[in-house]
Amino acid sequence: MATTDLDTTTTGSRTPDNGWRQRLGRWDVKASPYIYIAPFFLVFGVFGLFPIVYTAVISLMDWDTIRNTGSFIGMDNFAYVLQDRKFWVALRNTFSIFLLSAIPQLLLSTFIAAMLDNNLRARTFWRMGVLVPFVVMPVAVGIIFSQLFADNSGQINDWLGMVGVDPIGWHKEVLPSHVAIATMVNFRWTGYNALILLAAMQAIPRDLYEAAAIDGAARMRRFLSITIPQIRPTMIFVIITATIGNLQIFDEPRVFDTTGTGGADQQWLTITMYMYNTGWGQLDFGRASAIAWLLFLIIVVFSLLNLLITRKFISSSDSTGGK
Amino acid sequence: MTFSRRKTSLGLAAGTAILALTVAGCSSSPDDDTSPGASATDSTAAAEREAVTLTLATFNTPGYNSIEQPDANYEFDLLAEYQKLNPNVTITYDRKAESGDARTNFFAKLGPGGLADVEMVEVDWMPEVMQYSDLLADLTDPALDGRWLDSKVADATDAEGRLIGAGTDVGPQAVCYRSSLFDEAGLASDPDGVAALLEGDWANFFDVGQQYSDATGKAFFDSTGGIWQGMINQIDPAFEDADSGDIIALDNPEVKAAYDQLTAAAVDQSSQLGQWTPDWTAGMADGSYATMLCPPWMLGVISGSAGDTTDWNIANVFPNGGGNWGGSWLTVPGNGANVDEAKMLADWLTAPEQQAKAFANAGTYPSQPAAYEDPLVSSASNDFFNGAPTGTIFADRASAVLPSPFKGEYFFQVNTAISDALTRVDEGTDNAADSWTKAVSDIQAIG
Numbered sequence: 001m002a003t004t005d006l007d008t009t010t011t012g013s014r015t016p017d018n019g020w021r022q023r024l025g026r027w028d029v030k031a032s033p034y035i036y037i038a039p040f041f042l043v044f045g046v047f048g049l050f051p052i053v054y055t056a057v058i059s060l061m062d063w064d065t066i067r068n069t070g071s072f073i074g075m076d077n078f079a080y081v082l083q084d085r086k087f088w089v090a091l092r093n094t095f096s097i098f099l100l101s102a103i104p105q106l107l108l109s110t111f112i113a114a115m116l117d118n119n120l121r122a123r124t125f126w127r128m129g130v131l132v133p134f135v136v137m138p139v140a141v142g143i144i145f146s147q148l149f150a151d152n153s154g155q156i157n158d159w160l161g162m163v164g165v166d167p168i169g170w171h172k173e174v175l176p177s178h179v180a181i182a183t184m185v186n187f188r189w190t191g192y193n194a195l196i197l198l199a200a201m202q203a204i205p206r207d208l209y210e211a212a213a214i215d216g217a218a219r220m221r222r223f224l225s226i227t228i229p230q231i232r233p234t235m236i237f238v239i240i241t242a243t244i245g246n247l248q249i250f251d252e253p254r255v256f257d258t259t260g261t262g263g264a265d266q267q268w269l270t271i272t273m274y275m276y277n278t279g280w281g282q283l284d285f286g287r288a289s290a291i292a293w294l295l296f297l298i299i300v301v302f303s304l305l306n307l308l309i310t311r312k313f314i315s316s317s318d319s320t321g322g323k
Numbered sequence: 324m325t326f327s328r329r330k331t332s333l334g335l336a337a338g339t340a341i342l343a344l345t346v347a348g349c350s351s352s353p354d355d356d357t358s359p360g361a362s363a364t365d366s367t368a369a370a371e372r373e374a375v376t377l378t379l380a381t382f383n384t385p386g387y388n389s390i391e392q393p394d395a396n397y398e399f400d401l402l403a404e405y406q407k408l409n410p411n412v413t414i415t416y417d418r419k420a421e422s423g424d425a426r427t428n429f430f431a432k433l434g435p436g437g438l439a440d441v442e443m444v445e446v447d448w449m450p451e452v453m454q455y456s457d458l459l460a461d462l463t464d465p466a467l468d469g470r471w472l473d474s475k476v477a478d479a480t481d482a483e484g485r486l487i488g489a490g491t492d493v494g495p496q497a498v499c500y501r502s503s504l505f506d507e508a509g510l511a512s513d514p515d516g517v518a519a520l521l522e523g524d525w526a527n528f529f530d531v532g533q534q535y536s537d538a539t540g541k542a543f544f545d546s547t548g549g550i551w552q553g554m555i556n557q558i559d560p561a562f563e564d565a566d567s568g569d570i571i572a573l574d575n576p577e578v579k580a581a582y583d584q585l586t587a588a589a590v591d592q593s594s595q596l597g598q599w600t601p602d603w604t605a606g607m608a609d610g611s612y613a614t615m616l617c618p619p620w621m622l623g624v625i626s627g628s629a630g631d632t633t634d635w636n637i638a639n640v641f642p643n644g645g646g647n648w649g650g651s652w653l654t655v656p657g658n659g660a661n662v663d664e665a666k667m668l669a670d671w672l673t674a675p676e677q678q679a680k681a682f683a684n685a686g687t688y689p690s691q692p693a694a695y696e697d698p699l700v701s702s703a704s705n706d707f708f709n710g711a712p713t714g715t716i717f718a719d720r721a722s723a724v725l726p727s728p729f730k731g732e733y734f735f736q737v738n739t740a741i742s743d744a745l746t747r748v749d750e751g752t753d754n755a756a757d758s759w760t761k762a763v764s765d766i767q768a769i770g
Contacts, residue, residue, distance in 0.1 A: 065430070065434065066430060066433050066434040066455055066458070067434055067455075068434050068435070083768075084768055085764065085765075085768070086765075146601075150600070150601040150602055151600075151602060152602040152605070153601055153602050153605045154601070169750070171597075171600070171750075172751070181389040206429055217499060257597070257600065258596075258597075258598075258599035258600060259599070261739070264597075264742075264743040264744075264745075264746030264747045264748075264750065264752070265743070265747050265752045265753070265761075280427055280430075281735075282735075283430060283451065284737060319620075
């Protein structure tokens with residue numbers, strides 16, 4: 001249809017005296033952009049919006065997913081979840097793992113990107129090299145790391161023993177288990193983020209650095225006053241995606257032990273695992289949907305918060321008038 | 324045990340080698356009427372039957388066809404055999420790596436449709452499946468009376484008396500132990516001696532364990548999780564009232580008594596290693612513990628993890644009666660396109676002759692007593708376990724298993740809460756009393 005309209009339009013514009021062709025032409029100019037973006041929104045509607053709305057409906061019901069029936073129970077599912085001890089433990093764990101992974105990850109990937117931004121020999125090799133961990137399946141990473149972090153027979157505790165540190169209960173204590181899981185996340189994502197930041201760094205006009213160098217700015221000064229402000233939009237992108245990704249962390253904690261339920265004392269139960277356990281474990285999809293919506297709200301709030309903080313923080317050192 | 328078994332599946336799903344071995348335990352297999360009449364009927368009917376393609380969905384290694392374990396090279400190909408007997412049938416075999424995958428798939432498609440014509444279900448999620456027994460075809464048939472162990476039939480029969488699962492394998496438990504460690508402790512170490520030593524109730528088991536721990540300073544059994552599964556499956560009713568479905572776990576003095584008995588004994592006697600953790604697996608070889616409760620499929624796990632040891636053996640005994648860990652059924656979803664043909668396939672695959680062959684293929688122990696007489700089963704022995712006559716040991720153990728206690732829709736959640744409590748005590752996160760308090764609040768939140 002769109003094709004036909006286009007042809008008509010082309011002809012129409014050459015013969016302005018023809019009224020209906022003119023109208024078609026105007027209509028085309030106005031409507032075409034919408035038609036071109038419509039497929040995206042159709043697909044989004046079916047696979048994105050509909051599930052979100054459907055989840056909201058189910059979260060208000062005592063839902064039997066197998067018989068596809070349920071009864072309306074109002075906010076009971078939300079009330080149950082908010083009263084459940086495990087929800088709050090899961091929330092604590094999720095944020096703890098988020099902080100332990102996002103902060104070191106960001107610092108490290110900025111550092112790596114800055115290093116890669118130099119004139120290295122075999123540049124492509126190094127740049128591709130940092131991406132290798134990203135290619136490894138998360139579940140494979142999880143299995144390898146959970147063996148490394150095994151409490152008695154794991155290599156990490158062996159190495160710690162060599163330097164005189166007592167074995168750490170990676171699968172028993174709360175904070176060590178979060179550190180172990182954050183290590184997996186960092187292993188996987190640091191290189192990826194470094195490449196994104198590197199791309200941003202390479203887009204910075206080199207004459208800015210030259211001018212600064214002539215003015216006597218040292219390396220560190222140039223990095224802080226030119227590089228960081230210039231990559232701010234990319235930095236915000238990386239922070240927001242890391243926030244969303246880390247708040248939904250699932251694969252790594254799930255394969256951290258063989259039961260996959262977050263530890264006997266919920267030491268490393270995250271929100272998404274709690275949701276999965278409720279849905280597929282207990283077959284209670286009403287409550288699982290309520291958890292999904294709570295997680296959605298948490299992510300929205302937290303992403304906005306991060307955006308504000310990042311903007312404020314980075315723009316304060318923005319002396320070059322960058323975006 | 325059910326519980327741990329399921330956890331196993333989840334964890335291992337990730338694909339560890341252990342998982343693969345474990346999986347072997349859950350297979351299923353067919354049984355059909357032993358009467359020669361059954362097959363005769365089949366062939367006669369075959370002439371008039373329309374050509375159909377049946378899908379068969381299983382998990383782990385039921386022992387039906389070599390594609391389950393290309394390295395193992397099965398002696399019998401049951402699927403080819405059935406297609407030869409029934410020329411109108413073509414079987415498409417869909418095997419999932421492990422039980423957790425199959426469970427997710429089963430519940431995702433049970434309502435809307437799309438399941439295979441014959442679906443294997445594991446004992447761990449059977450109580451959940453029973454809530455939807457009306458969506459599965461009724462397999463009741465007078466010709467099938469007496470084919471299975473009573474407990475196998477009881478667990479797959481719903482309140483209306485419909486049989487919705489044809490039993491494949493079971494996991495009757497014996498006690499696996501290391502003779503050199505028993506020697507070290509000055510205890511009897513031959514299989515008969517150990518069986519005599521452990522004959523009795525759980526108090527006796529823990530007494531022997533205390534003797535062992537006092538003599539050696541080491542742990543007697545592998546994990547509280549494994550022992551708990553053995554204990555809880557002997558308590559009836561355990562967590563829920565069979566009539567009302569209410570959770571009675573906290574009002575049931577037997578449950579708390581078993582918890583107290585186990586946590587008290589565990590202080591000295593448990594290796595405090597969680598089941599299926601790498602440390603637990605390593606413990607089979609390094610002597611961290613001297614015994615573990617073992618169903619037939621566990622033998623492969625032990626021999627695979629402790630290949631260098633030479634002193635593992637099997638005692639034909641189980642504390643306080645019998646115990647079952649693992650096992651499966653074949654079910655026929657009621658909305659399938661070929662329900663009648665699917666029932667015939669499930670019937671044939673679960674006949675004693677076929678299950679005996681599946682046992683020979685993959686070590687899945689039959690739930691059909693008639694199969695225990697089959698030389699393929701009765702003459703089986705295990706070289707790694709110093710020639711233990713596994714065929715006769717597990718036949719004895721299977722006859723000791725009583726129908727499992729009532730398990731309703733909350734069984735798993737309650738059992739998880741208590742299993743987690745035991746693990747917390749093992750790991751030293753909480754003492755026994757504090758850990759029970761947490762379990763109580765978790766159980767009160769259920770429902």
